[in-house]
Amino acid sequence: MKTWKCEVCGYIHSGDKPPYSCPVCGADEDCFNVLEINAEKKTPATAELWKCGICNYLHKATESPSVCPVCSASGNLFVPLSITDSPVTQSDDTLRIVVLGGGIAGLTAATEARRQSPHASIRLVSRERSLPYYRLNLTRFLAGDIAEKELQIQSQQWFDEQSINCISAEATLIDRDKRFVYLRDGGQLVYDRLVLTNGAHPFIPPFPGVTRDGVSVLRTIEDARSILKRLTPSSCVVCIGGGLLGLETAGAMARQGATVTVVEGFSSLLPRQLPPRAGNMLQQRLEAQGLTILCGETVKELAGDESVRGVLLESGRQLPADLVIVTAGVRPNSYLARQAGLTVHQGIVVDDRMFSSDPAILAAGDVAEHRGTLYGIWPAGYAQGVVAGCNAAGGRAEFDGLAPSTRIKVLDVxxxxxxxxxxxxxxxxxxxxxxxxxxxxxxxxxxxxxxxxxxxxxxxxxxxxxxxxxxxxxxxxxxxxxxxxxx
Ligand SMILES: Cc1cc2nc3c(=O)[nH]c(=O)nc-3n(C[C@H](O)[C@H](O)[C@H](O)COP(=O)(O)OP(=O)(O)OC[C@H]3O[C@@H](n4cnc5c(N)ncnc54)[C@H](O)[C@@H]3O)c2cc1C
Structure with a gap:
């Protein structure tokens, strides 16, 4: 039997073959590599807390588990941590934890907090109507590779069993003195520990015409539904931004039969992830798949009437378009933290334990800035959420950074x-x-x-x-x- 690792999300699978598709992120079997495990099992007598080297899951016991219950990594990938006594002074039963944001960071924070503290009150607040879902698989959903129901991570029954109360509401204000979160519907939630996992939003450059119908972003399941509603096989789609999200979205649109052009301001594709030579190889490959890729071009205006009809480039070139998808990067949703007076650079500044400048408030995922880094990737949201949830519930865990890694979905590359x-x-x-x-x-x-x-x-x-x-x-x-x- 071999151990296989999904290079997209870090999921570990044991078996003779990799799974047909990753049960966590849906990546196909080609995304699995054999994990060679050389590490010897470490069992220092003093260790009482063990961290999974793959997903950062924390296990409280004198020995590491044989298998990680979160990602199935084998026990010898666990490293021992030393426990310092919990800074939480309240009894477990009365601790009120509010997790604000129902993405992957929020879900893992709530899950880990429950594991640490069986009786604490845990509320997971999200302004999205859906339960937490695999946001990273929205492009696969757009491409028609997976059905909408396959996006859901946990069922309502699972949340009920975990006693995690999911609240569908938008938070509008945090009062740090009273320890209240105010909601748009007039409600308020009191907390002893607040975990901010309210993520990021797409950046939309202020092009003239950007508010016309048919100009969209892709961040939520609602965005994906509205793109699919507008799309026809004869659609002309322009994706503004040749980063990972732009290319995957373009590939998904092409898969649905649309004519697709990608406009990238840099001279080669994926400039943050690839040297120009590799970016050029990728471009040739995507062009061979039927996509039109324009590098070194910038957008001047989105033309049309009520609806978008085309994209005008600074070079004078005009592209017909009845659907424009802006994929120009994301920005952390830092407004609530800024209003509350927390230290915020681009994201909410957190220490290794994911505490913000207020000891009652932690942050994780796309909204958090750790050692100057905004990760903006799924595995970091997952790992930081585990650490934040553990610490919010009185445990002790640290996040010591990740080497960001990238695999591309949808495009068969x-x-x-x-x-x-x-x-x-x-x-x-x-x-x-x-x-x-x-x-x-x-x-x-x-x-x-x-x-x-x-x-x-x-x-x-x-x-x-x-x-x-x-x-x-x-x-x-x-x-x-x-x-x-x-x-
Ligand atoms: C289409 C797509 C494909 C991607 N592909 C990949 C990939 O292949 N690999 C990878 O590593 N990463 C990928 N990413 C990025 C990855 O999905 C994100 O890094 C990750 O989802 C961030 O998780 P998060 O929990 O920090 O934030 P989010 O997922 O953004 O969740 C934040 C939640 O908070 C809610 N919220 C915000 N403000 C409020 C408020 N005021 N009140 C209540 N709720 C609020 C939001 O509605 C949202 O539900 C992709 C992203 C997208 C959009």
Missing amino acids: DLFSCGQIHPEDASTSLHEQELNGVYRAIFCRDGQLLGAVLYGDTTTAGLLKEIVESGRQISEFPELVTLFPKL
Whole structure:
């Protein structure tokens, strides 16, 4: 039996073969790599808390579990943590935890808080009508790869069993003195610990014409439904932004039969994840699939009447469009925290335990800024949510950062990017190889691997991610030297 790891979300599967599709994020079997487990089981006598090395799940016992109950990682991937006594002074029974935001960070925070504290009152507030769902799979839903019901993460029955009270309401104000969250419907919730997991919203550049009908974003299930409602097989769709979300959305629209153009301001695709050479290879591949990709172009105006009819570019070029999807990045929903006087840079500033500048308030996921980083990715929301939920309920857990990694869905392209791809100074060396449509690149400094990119063949993604995350010397990994003989 082998251990397989989903390179999209970190889910671990045990079996002779990878699953047909990942039960957590829906990635297909090609996204699984064999996880080589070398670590010896660590059992220091003093350890009372164990952290899963894959999903950060915390296990309170003198020995690590044999299998992680959250992501199924095997027990030898757990690392021991030392417990300092809980800072929570109230008894378990009276602790009132409010989690604000029902995305992945909110769901995992509420789940972990319940695990830590069986009797605390836990309320999960979301302004979306749906129960928490796999937001990262909205593009697969748009493409018609999965049905809407497959997006749901947990059923209402599960929330009832966990005694997590899901409240569908929008929070409008936090009063830190009274420890109240005020809701738009006039209600208010009192808290002892508040976990802010209210996520991010799409950034929409202020182009003239951006408010016309037919101009959309893709963040929620409602957005996806309204895009599908407007779409016909003869639709001309323009996606503004050639990042991951833009490309996946474009691929989904093309899958539905639409004519699709992607407009990207940078000179190559996925500029944050790929060196230009790999970005160009990806562009050629997507063009061969029928997408029109315009790099180095910027939008001047969205033309039309009540409805959008076209996109006018600064270069003078005009693109017909009856549906424009703006995928120009996201911004944290930091307004509630700003109004409440918490320390906010771009996101809510949190420490390693996910506490904000107020010891009664924690934050996690896309709304949080940890050591200057806004991750904006699913695995970080998951891991930070676990840590925030644990600490909110009186446990002790820390988040020590993640090497961001990327796989692309929907487009039938084998692509992996991990860690630092755009080094800050000249002390970094780039090693690139391209052969028969397979591209590999690594970025090294001081004998360490900072980042890696694979295109065309991603079978070594797991190895490269492990090396980047370990921070160990490249020389400790002879397999890497085999891949890059000139190292
Ligand atoms: C289409 C799409 C595809 C993606 N694909 C990937 C991928 O392949 N890999 C990856 O790693 N990441 C991907 N992401 C990003 C990933 O989904 C996010 O990083 C993750 O969902 C963030 O989770 P979160 O819980 O922090 O915030 P969110 O999921 O944004 O959840 C925040 C919740 O808070 C609610 N809320 C906000 N304000 C209030 C308020 N005032 N009152 C009440 N509720 C409020 C929101 O309505 C929302 O339900 C994708 C995102 C999208 C949109």
